[in-house]
Amino acid sequence: MAHKFEIFKDKVGEYRVRFQYNGEVIFATEGYKNKAGALNAIESVKKNAPAAPTEDNS
Template sequence: MAGTFEVYEDKAGKFRFRLKAGNGQVIATGEAYESKASAMNGVESVRKNAADATVDDQT
């Protein structure tokens, strides 16, 4: 099963998103946004950029 982005409003009235794996575990969360449209732009940015992202191991 594929992952799912959830867009939601937090207790402070800000919009956020989280990415859940197929098993329901949260694997990524977005920052707080003032509008739902901005949160959706954040989702699209992750979709666009994550496929080609590299790992920068700074340990």
């Protein structure tokens, strides 16, 4: 698969999510105290990202 979400624990024990495309990390989230928070972050991106506008600040 070319893209995926990855849930992992950081050095301080918080859950984080990385989104990867072709093995390259596109973005990572803040830390969450529990896994449910990380899963909610994934669902939020899946639900809201298709409607996100593009802001060109160049």
